[in-house]
Amino acid sequence: MTIVKNSIATLHYTLKDDAGEILDVADENNPFLYMHGVGGMIPGLEQALESGKAGDNIVVSIEPAAAYGERNPSLTQDVPRDMFGNIPDEEMVVGAQFQAQTDQGVEIITVAAIDGDTIKIDGNHPMAGETLHFNVDILDVRDATEEEISHGHPHGPGGHQH
Ligand SMILES: [Zn+2]
Structure with missing residues (x-):
């Protein structure tokens, strides 16, 4: 199964800035779930993950315009x-x-x-103006449930979390 609109993907990732400093991590303690194609994450990362599948490792650098925008x-x-x-x-x-x-x-x-x-x-987003360097492991890809689609976000393994 590959990542398409309304897929729910589970990711581990490391996010670094240009200086190599770690800005964010999603690992086995806090895997990151997202719903694809609903604007829930930055466009550059959605684009990089499109058509990905479980087991893929994706290394991508995302310019501010496709991340949190330029600083204003x-x-x-x-x-x-x-x-x-x-x-x-x-x-x-x-x-x-x-x-x-x-x-x-x-x-x-x-x-x-x-x-x-x-x-x-x-008031700029803390990551505005930053080029973001992601190293992502796709752990799992599944279809969203009807409930998730109607809410526009993923629900965790234990059910509704929002
Ligand atoms: Zn919900």
């Missing part, structure tokens, strides 16, 4: 410390990430700089 400088802005009123100082550090409710839904913002009571926040 206009998503950076200065906001008053008050906006983070309930967050203690020890958690307000450069690199800290918070969920923020925006017009586009819940987004992750990153603290880019702190200057007194002014916090520079960055």
